[in-house]
Amino acid sequence: MIKIACIQSDVVLGDSITNSMKMKGKIIEAINQHATVIVLPELWTTGYCLEEITKHTGQQESIISELQTIARSHQVTIISGSFPIEREHGVTNTLIVINNEGDVVKEYDKVHLFQLMNEHHYLQSGTDNGLFTIDGLEVAGFVCYDLRFPEWIQTHAVNGAKVLFFVAEWPIQRMEHWETLLKARAIENQCYVVACNRVGKDLANTFGGGSVLIDPWGEVLVKGSTEEEIIYGEIDRGKVEEIRNTIPIFEDRKDGIYKSFKKNV
Numbered sequence: 017m018i019k020i021a022c023i024q025s026d027v028v029l030g031d032s033i034t035n036s037m038k039m040k041g042k043i044i045e046a047i048n049q050h051a052t053v054i055v056l057p058e059l060w061t062t063g064y065c066l067e068e069i070t071k072h073t074g075q076q077e078s079i080i081s082e083l084q085t086i087a088r089s090h091q092v093t094i095i096s097g098s099f100p101i102e103r104e105h106g107v108t109n110t111l112i113v114i115n116n117e118g119d120v121v122k123e124y125d126k127v128h129l130f131q132l133m134n135e136h137h138y139l140q141s142g143t144d145n146g147l148f149t150i151d152g153l154e155v156a157g158f159v160c161y162d163l164r165f166p167e168w169i170q171t172h173a174v175n176g177a178k179v180l181f182f183v184a185e186w187p188i189q190r191m192e193h194w195e196t197l198l199k200a201r202a203i204e205n206q207c208y209v210v211a212c213n214r215v216g217k218d219l220a221n222t223f224g225g226g227s228v229l230i231d232p233w234g235e236v237l238v239k240g241s242t243e244e245e246i247i248y249g250e251i252d253r254g255k256v257e258e259i260r261n262t263i264p265i266f267e268d269r270k271d272g273i274y275k276s277f278k279k280n281v
């Protein structure tokens with residue numbers, strides 16, 4: 017069993033220092049509750065201050081390094097939500113994974129940028145996949161709007177992922193979509209889904225929380241409210257195999273037919 021904690025926090029817009037001080041306290045709280053995998057939301061250090069995002073990118077490296085120290089000293093994995101990262105071609109919205117030895121083992125740049133929140137004007141999208149491992153278990157991580165692209169997620173399941181992590185700043189008015197899509201991703205991929213969303217408001221949006229752990233049969237094991245809180249749940253490594261043996265969708269897929277699809281009319 018792997019004990020997971022999702023830290024569903026509020027974010028002070030554009031204040032990485034305040035946000036990181038608060039988050040470090042919450043991570044220690046989750047460690048004291050014996051969580052060994054800790055998940056944080058999307059852009060939790062800055063929020064969506066995209067117009068001035070380049071002012072904040074310089075502060076991210078030292079925050080990530082502090083998280084590495086916590087992960088190493090307490091031997092926990094931190095799926096540390098996403099950060100604005102300055103790269104040669106511009107700023108990316110990047111999911112960072114730190115393993116229980118304190119090493120950054122994955123940097124996944126959000127592939128699908130969310131036009132409704134103007135991400136495409138300020139950020140660059142990624143092209144690499146979200147696969148990584150936790151103690152030998154193959155898993156994958158995604159950022160918010162990526163959730164709406166089932167082919168992208170399923171490609172990861174076909175390539176071995178057994179747990180799908182989503183970090184988000186998902187607005188409250190579309191929580192029905194959030195819950196339905198997360199459940200669908202769990203059922204259609206026969207994977208655990210772990211999703212961590214922020215709460216609170218920025219200048220344009222209120223965010224809905226509702227962080228959740230769903231098993232590979234689609235059962236919701238634990239679900240957050242619309243307030244700040246840490247939700248806890250457990251992943252049973254054997255459950256994915258059990259569900260995949262019951263309804264063997266990965267054996268029954270017809271990849272050849274999907275790829276040779278031609279519209280004749």
Ligand SMILES: O=C(O)CCC(=O)C(=O)O
Pocket residue numbers: 129130133159160161162164185186187190193
């Ligand atoms: O797809 C949605 O409704 C929300 C997506 C989003 O807020 C994001 O990608 O930041």
